[in-house]
Amino acid sequence: MSDESMVQPGRWNAGLPESIFTKGAPGRRGLTFPRWDGEPVAADLPAGMRRAEPADFPSLSEPEVMRHFTQLSNLNHHIERGMYPLGSCTMKYNPRVNEQIAALPGLADLHPEQPVGDVQGLLAALKLLEESLCEITGFAACSLIPAAGAQGEYLGMFVIRALHLHNGHPERAEVLIPDSAHGTNPASVVIAGMVPKTLKSRPNGRIDLDALRAAVGPRTAGIMITNPNTLGLFENDITEIAAIVHEAGGRLYMDGANLNAIMGKVRPGDMGFDVVHMNLHKTFSTPHGGGGPGAGPICVTPELQPFLPGPWITAGADGGFTLENLPGRDSAAIHSYYGNVGVCLRALAYILRCGGDGLVRVSECAVLNARYLLSQLRDILPVANADQCLHEFVASGVSWKNEFGVRTLDIGKRLLDYGVHAPTIYFPLIVEEALMVEPTETESKESLDRFIAAVRAIHREAATDPEVLHGAPHTTPVGRMDEARAARQPDLSWLGPCNCG
Numbered sequence: 001m002s003d004e005s006m007v008q009p010g011r012w013n014a015g016l017p018e019s020i021f022t023k024g025a026p027g028r029r030g031l032t033f034p035r036w037d038g039e040p041v042a043a044d045l046p047a048g049m050r051r052a053e054p055a056d057f058p059s060l061s062e063p064e065v066m067r068h069f070t071q072l073s074n075l076n077h078h079i080e081r082g083m084y085p086l087g088s089c090t091m092k093y094n095p096r097v098n099e100q101i102a103a104l105p106g107l108a109d110l111h112p113e114q115p116v117g118d119v120q121g122l123l124a125a126l127k128l129l130e131e132s133l134c135e136i137t138g139f140a141a142c143s144l145i146p147a148a149g150a151q152g153e154y155l156g157m158f159v160i161r162a163l164h165l166h167n168g169h170p171e172r173a174e175v176l177i178p179d180s181a182h183g184t185n186p187a188s189v190v191i192a193g194m195v196p197k198t199l200k201s202r203p204n205g206r207i208d209l210d211a212l213r214a215a216v217g218p219r220t221a222g223i224m225i226t227n228p229n230t231l232g233l234f235e236n237d238i239t240e241i242a243a244i245v246h247e248a249g250g251r252l253y254m255d256g257a258n259l260n261a262i263m264g265k266v267r268p269g270d271m272g273f274d275v276v277h278m279n280l281h282k283t284f285s286t287p288h289g290g291g292g293p294g295a296g297p298i299c300v301t302p303e304l305q306p307f308l309p310g311p312w313i314t315a316g317a318d319g320g321f322t323l324e325n326l327p328g329r330d331s332a333a334i335h336s337y338y339g340n341v342g343v344c345l346r347a348l349a350y351i352l353r354c355g356g357d358g359l360v361r362v363s364e365c366a367v368l369n370a371r372y373l374l375s376q377l378r379d380i381l382p383v384a385n386a387d388q389c390l391h392e393f394v395a396s397g398v399s400w401k402n403e404f405g406v407r408t409l410d411i412g413k414r415l416l417d418y419g420v421h422a423p424t425i426y427f428p429l430i431v432e433e434a435l436m437v438e439p440t441e442t443e444s445k446e447s448l449d450r451f452i453a454a455v456r457a458i459h460r461e462a463a464t465d466p467e468v469l470h471g472a473p474h475t476t477p478v479g480r481m482d483e484a485r486a487a488r489q490p491d492l493s494w495l496g497p498c499n500c501g
């Protein structure tokens, strides 16, 4: 039966697709043959466990299923649709070869309870990743266990705390954190049983050395710094900062979630840090942002190595590997088995494919791209604290607010109509109407130019027709939402809007 509402122009692009449960017709099907390697592929299920009736699933042909999921995949903006300049998040294109490697049957089909003798290849790969990350960061030992950046921070804080306790200093429980820090930093300090203490930045966005000297003391456990910091600026005084903190008996933690500016250029270990965590799901290309798996390994100095939790991958004299669980080290057990292996394998594939020279080039191009955008946009989006940036910059939309009554939120939402994801907004908190832009190295000159043109077009709209911005986005399947309500009362039903108030 035909119905003209099915063919309204625009619906094709803007509408939500029909539920898959109402599509298809009995008898339609798509076939995929199971893998056959000469052995029986599946044992017969015992009769008592078999379904008596066929499941009540929709019957669809392969093209119907393909179209359905392809349509679904385009409802959200994603890096394979367009630019995604989300600051402090390093949303770079993820090479397909990473996915192919992580999906190799000899890796993807392993079971975590399999005997160590069966997983030697995997352990060799993970050991190589540990060594590569130590080489990139300038440290002695690595734990791949943390499943997220914040979990790496927690483990790093735990390890520093364990060192102070071991040395008989339970009173060392204060961790200094600059006011430009990522919000997860103070949270991780608290969860590790310590107390965060805020350090105010200087007007140029860097740490105030006098304030630091005044803040350290016998209760100092350490300092947590992001370098380059969240303003996209390098802490030039880092060796002096390290000397002040070490002299006071503290340790230095680096939040290395985004190494995109410095990989292959400088190493946290050489700057005087004692611990660093990296987000493999940012710097090393694994996609993130949809709540998918991540990995936040930490690398540490020899002094802190004994406090890393097990299991440890240990190479034997015969070239084989064992997984050792050292007694007493399970108190920081934060993840089952040995971390998110699939994410680790993607990162290793990325590192090996780029090679040392390639990683240097990644950093150089990431910085070049950010500087190009800054140079082309700073007349309408001024950058508060700096003349120059590294892999990202934080602009302020204050003049848009004062002149046109347009907020940074409106700029971000309107960018969606131009096919670009919004930059990070309202972070870091120390910049008013902040707009944090990180293009990454994987965007071409043409794509950067499109972004510049979009921001300039939106600036003109703000001057002539600000209402367009207030109501944006206009061309996405779902318009502007009450974000607090959407998070607290998500409507996840395929049956359509629920009446849950």
Ligand SMILES: *Cc1c(COP(=O)(O)O)cnc(C)c1O
Residues within 6 Å of the ligand: 088, 089, 147, 148, 149, 150, 151, 182, 184, 226, 255, 257, 258, 279, 294, 296
């Ligand atoms: C993303 C990020 C984090 C947190 O990482 P998660 O994996 O989201 O927990 C911490 N610090 C900085 C600087 C980040 O950009």
